[in-house]
């Protein structure tokens with residue numbers, strides 16, 4: 363649970379974070395961008411857990427006090443910041459970050475703020491955060507998670523290390539579904555084809571009843587195709603048969 367070696371894809375990005383830990387060159391602010399379900403939160407969590415781990419390695423050890431606190435969901439020095447409304451407003455930034463960041467960490471190396479949906483930050487909120495990003499306390503690390511990099515002011519971007527999470531190849535998503543979720547190769551290929559390179563989206567589709575229903579409806583329509591064969595030429599029938607065979611495999 364939460365180790366860099368278990369994360370699929372984006373090897374260069376992960377190596378960059380691990381080398382920062384190993385070399386003691388951790389920046390005060392990172393902006394992790396990627397589509398929904400691309401693994402922003404997983405990567406941020408793994409990085410935060412590694413930074414706080416008392417074993418001091420490039421992976422979380424999983425059993426020190428810090429790792430245990432993280433696993434219980436109550437790590438005192440990892441703070442999750444979320445919008446309380448549709449956007450991350452200036453009040454959210456003030457109450458969840460600015461009023462807290464001046465208090466030193468409880469007992470671990472860093473005080474880490476994982477800011478979810480950071481691209482919903484209003485301009486006013488970004489300006490409120492800017493001063494802290496310019497002169498952060500030595501112990502503070504900010505991990506901003508966002509889908510859209512263009513939502514940020516240039517002044518914020520210039521203060522953060524920009525890391526973009528790339529979509530995975532379909533074969534990698536399918537491999538995950540086979541190995542971690544026990545799907546058959548054919549089923550894994552179907553979900554991977556619809557997941558747009560995102561394991562998170564593939565997992566959402568697995569839980570999505572409307573997607574299952576859509577698959578079933580298309581399948582039923584395809585199965586009904588031979589009923590119209592009398593109206594088609596021999597050549598047309600062969601084409602439709604081939605289309606049906608391909609679609610039944612993929613849907």
Ligand SMILES: [Zn+2]
Pocket residue numbers: 414415416417422423424425426427428429430
């Ligand atoms: Zn540990």
